[in-house]
Amino acid sequence: MNVKKRTEKRKSERMSGFGFRSMNVTFKAVDFLFPYIDKRVTRFGIREGMTIVDYGCGPGRYTTRFSRLVGEAGKVYAIDTHELAIEAVKKKIEKCGLRNVEPLLASGYDSTVPDHAADVVCAIDMFFVIKRPTEFLGELRRITKKDGLLVIDDGHQPREATKEKILDSGFWIISEETRDHLKCRPS
Ligand SMILES: C[S@@+](CC[C@H](N)C(=O)[O-])C[C@H]1O[C@@H](n2cnc3c(N)ncnc32)[C@H](O)[C@@H]1O
Secondary structure, three states: OOHHHHHHHOOOOOOOHHHHHHHHHHHHHHHHHOOOHHHHHOOOOOOOOOEEEEEOOOOOHHHHHHHHHHOOOOEEEEEEOOHHHHHHHHHHHHHHOOOOEEEEEOEOOEOOOOOOOEEEEEEOOOHHHOOOHHHHHHHHHHHEEEEEEEEEOOOOOOHHHHHHHHHHHOOEEEEEEOOOOEEEEEO
């Protein structure tokens, strides 16, 4: 089956409330049993003072780490199309006093992040649900600085599908590939 058909087979990008809550419980169990995120984010090229976009932030597992890495002089936009994700991130902001995090509820592929704001955009475990990848990748490029970076992973799709979508879009060139993620630069 080609990439287009595989992508179209998924019914919707949007999870039900039950789906989101179940995912959150699963994440909590996974993070407890396999605490890998702190180590993983050290390979994303994030430094103090940077502006990061956590695109498809979900309950904010990565957002909190990005917040810590960029520090007070930096900023993190936490973007999601699901209200429950934004609610969860807002709770984390309050609980942990994260003053450098701005949660934004996106509509479709409009993140509302200003043009060329981000040093690093991270799209972790979410690209595989995107039904119109070229449109989506265009929005990611719009919000990324000209010398910025996109860190993206496969989630539940083969590497071949991730790469084909990125290259077909014409918006990004792949600059580094590891088992864990791809790093891309604006083309
Ligand atoms: C599997 S979760 C991963 C969450 C987080 N990145 C993590 O790894 O913990 C995927 C998230 O992407 C969000 N999402 C799906 N389509 C989106 C879109 N077009 N724009 C922004 N977020 C989206 C979903 O609502 C969900 O919260």
